[in-house]
Amino acid sequence: MRYLPVRLGVILAAAVSVVLAAVGPANAESASAPAPHKTTKAAPARHTPRHFKPTSCNAPVKRQRKKKAERPSVSCHAMVGATTDDRAIADTDGPADGALGPADIKAAYDLPDGGAGATVAVVDAYGDTHAEADLAVFRAHYGLPPCTTANGCFRKVDQNGGTSYPADEEGWITETSLDLDAVSAACPKCNILLVQGDDEMVDSLGAAVDTAVRLGAKYVSNSYGVSGEFPGESGLGGRLYVIGGLVAGSNATVPAVHRYDPARDRWTELADYPVPVAGAACVGLGGQIVCAGGQTNGTGIKSTYLYHPDTDTWIKGADMPYNNWGMTYSGADGRLQVAAGISGAGDVATNQAAEYDPATDTWSALPNANDASYNAAGGSDCGLYHIGGGVYDGGIAPTRWAETLPGYDHCGDGFHLSWAKLSIDALDLAPGRSATVTVTISSAGFAQPGTITGALAFRTDTPYTVPTVPITVQADPPKGWGKLAGTVTDASTGKPIAGATVQLCAGYDTETGDCGGATSTLKTDTDGRYQTWLDQANNTLQVIAAKDTYQQQLRIIEIRAGATTTLDFQLQP
Incomplete structure (x- = not known):
């Protein structure tokens, strides 16, 4: 058995301190997090890490695949101790010098006793053939109760809940061992369910999480991330x-x-x-x-x-x-x-x-x-x-x-415009050569008339930055559409109310109070104004204006095609 030369306390806090401080602009909490006390129980180490470096899974996937078939991937956050010549330390007889044990983690974060009968699922990518054996060494070294398949504490499944385990991968083995050790340190009495995703793709790990919950895990550890999900x-x-x-x-x-x-x-x-x-x-x-x-x-x-x-x-x-x-x-x-x-x-x-x-x-x-x-x-x-x-x-x-926030809850690919289609989406360009990419615009992709902007972006495998090409389209409203516009003001002062919510219920039935069409939510600008275009076929409209600390107002109106219908609100504080 090889002890993985990682600082358990540091990596256990990786979801907060390492990611926020080292991956992005740190916040005040990352500097004031409790500092674990050094353990006195760890055996002397044969090697002392000079610095820490990312494991192989702590980087985006680099497989070759067709762009259209790409699936979103994740990376782990594990770091390993390294020597001065940047080689990972392995084959030590015990934890590395300065490593933190379960008692340190419990004391630093004031963790309670308990957890007996509870199941914590650890979801990671790829296989780890020796996961149970490695976990046994860690728990025995720190005097934790055994957690094995035989005593019902430990269970390992694939992402579908079966035993068709994926192949081992060195970087993810490190992350898996780290996660199992961290769960053991934080909750020694908890049962552990290890669910191994087929690979590091989001859909595989998502299926693994679903399996973990289906098999009874109330707590699920997802110790990995995707670009852009953390502050800074x-x-x-x-x-x-x-x-x-x-x-x-x-x-x-x-x-x-x-x-x-x-x-x-x-x-x-x-x-x-x-x-x-x-x-x-x-x-x-x-x-x-x-x-x-x-x-x-x-x-x-x-x-x-x-x-x-x-x-x-x-x-x-x-x-x-x-x-x-x-x-x-x-x-x-x-x-x-x-x-x-x-x-x-x-x-x-x-x-x-x-x-x-x-x-x-x-x-x-x-x-x-x-x-x-x-x-x-x-x-x-x-x-x-x-x-x-x-x-x-x-x-x-x-x-x-x-x-x-309603109106800001629609997900989309940041590199894709629903109203634009490219003649080609990938090419090899030799030095000094040029290529033509045709952009076809479809007005069916526009939710609202007006000036629509976008950009043609380029991803390259060169060290040079390629500027984006702006796209601007002027979209005119269809003949059957009309414009609804207005201002929301304070009834007592007459001043505009910025950030007020204006909610529309299309196809409103005045007898039943039901919406026959889609609902949408608008917000007022700094001058208290709002506007939108609607198909006249959506009549009748129920419109509600609201803002915290004000009494909301409700109006029933109809719009006319080719015309602007003005609807102002004066909200009472």
Whole structure:
């Protein structure tokens, strides 16, 4: 049996501290997480790691496959101890020097006893032939009760619940052993169900998770991730950008920016962020990185900056309406959305939300989140989600909140426009040669008339950045459509209400109160205005205007084809 030279405590915290601090701009919580005490029970190590390096599964998949047949993949977050010549340490007689044991983890995170009878599922990719035997060595070394197939504590299945196990893969074996050891450390009395996905593809691991729940697991460990899912991690052109962060053990922020190219397995130092920052909202939009907010040395900021990869420069954008850090954020619909986080002069959680449009360099209000928290999950190019996070009440208290903003919950491929079709989607281009790509536009893909914009992006296997080609289309409304527009104001002051929600129920039946058509949700801009185009066939319409702290209003109207119907609301506080 070989002890894997990993620092259990460090990797156990990888889902929070390693990912947030090393993969993206760290937030304040990553610097103030409890520091595990060093164990005194570990046997002396034959080798001392000089640094830690990613395992082979801690990188995007590099298999050759046709682009049209590609399936989204994940990577693990495991790191292994390495010597000064960058070789992984193996064949040690015990844990590496400084490794943390179960007692350290329990003490650091104040974990309770218990868990007897509960089942924790560990979902990982590929096989691990010696998983049970390796787990037995770990548990025996630290004096934990045996967890075996014979005593009913341990069970291993494939992604379908059977015994057709996938082939072993060295990197994922490391991740699997790490996950099994971590579960054992956190809950020694829990039963463990190991579910092995066929490969590192999202659909395979998703099937494995379904199997874990079907087989009775109440808790499922998914120790892997995809690009763009964590705060501060920004993807652009198939590369990862790490922006700012915290100095270990302090609130001091840094401006450093680095880019990782998985195709070349290489890190590149880029132009510094204009100010030292951590906890900012950063997304890749239209061939550039857009960042907003964050905190500098413990003080929230509201700056917006745009990074242009072709010139390696940062450009100042319009400031946010308020200072904000530790927020949840998204890059949906070609814009940056932020919600909740910390704002104001002190460490006060907010439920405010806003949106930045890089095309116009303007901010507008969004409907407030239902709950105020910070460091919540939610980064996506498929919608604005606000999941979990923490609140401060004499200490950091985790939450179980989950919500999504209507109108921003539609998922789509960030590299695909439903209204545009390419004559070719891949080609080899020799030096000095050119190629023609024809873009065919279909108006059937437009949800609304008006000016529609997009971009033709290029992914290459070269070290050079290829600028995007903008696409602009003017779409006229069909003959049977009419426009609904209006303003939402405060009835007592007459001032516009930004971020008010306007909900439409099409085909409304005045007798039954049912919607015969689709429903949609709009929001007002900074001037309290809203507008949309609808088919006259959707008459009659029920329209509801609402905003927190105001009384909502309901109206029943009809629109006329080729005309603008104005519907204003004056909400009472």
